Amino acid sequence: MKNAMIALAAATTVSLSATVLVPSVYAQEETAVSEKISTASDRLVTLLKEEGESELQDVFAPAFLNAVPPAQFNAMTQQLTSQFGPVLRMKSLVPVNETTANIQIEFEKAIGNGVMSVNARCPISD
Helix, strand or coil: CHHHHHHHHHHHHHHHHHHHHCCCCCCCCCCCCCHHHHHHHHHHHHHHHHCCCCCHHHCCCHHHHHHCCHHHHHHHHHHHHHHHCCEEEEEEEEECCCCEEEEEEEECCCEEEEEEECCCCCCCCC
């Protein structure tokens, strides 16, 4: 775990250094976090903290639930939290575009990296 964190830190440092060297002419425009992504990430963290007590249908699309049924999702969540401790927060939410973001979920003993996408056509309400 320590080696993985050191490698991640080294990769981050290299990435940041490379970004500094890119002229601003070539720099990409920063994408703002959309309301859909923000709401979905809040729901995901709440779901992970409650260990499956919330309705998965309120967070995930039917296509996702067909690929990862609720029992499998709950088993994966239980395995992650038993190994890495409880979910603390969404550590990082970096939008790729309006419907996709790179995420980091902070557990007590680890940080999980992933990609989150929301359906552009589905309304998300609180």
